[in-house]
Amino acid sequence: MTDLRLEELSATTIVAVNALTLKPGQEQFVAPVSYSVAAAVTDPSTTWQRVVLRDNKVVGFIQGSFDEDSPSEEFRSVLWRINVDADAQGEGVGTFAVDALTEEARKRGFDHVSVIYEPGDLGPDVFFRQVGFEPVGETAYGEVLARRSI
Secondary structure (H helix, E strand, C coil), X not given: CCCEEEEECCHHHHHHHHCCCCCCCHHHHCCCHHHHHHHHCCCCCCEEEXXXXXXXXXXXXXXXXXXXXXXXXXXXXEEEEEEECHHHCCCCHHXXXXXXXXXXXXXXXXXXXXEEECCCCCCCHHHHHHCCCEEEEECCCCCEEEEEEC
């Protein structure tokens, strides 16, 4: 496997991030990357957006937020979004990205990372459990609330 590396999301890489493909059935679990980017514009001081590159090709995207002042505990250290290109799924890209986000949370003094996701057969539940997230509850909308301890 080729080495993976992270870069901050930029004008150069956002086009490639928007072109990441999904496996059939996964589209119901993700919003467009542009939506996440637009939502993050409101407070860039708390948003952490990175692209994962392999051989200088974008193969993944991850967005987290670190806001110790958030009134909602689950939003203080949270993984908001992760996309791995369909052709790169199962090759360690997602694990690499989640590990990097978790390390960033640790550096910022947090003891866990939260994630909220839709349940479903083709959804991300298996992946999140494999990388160490444990379900701890459910949102008012029936989404899974999970946590990865650091």
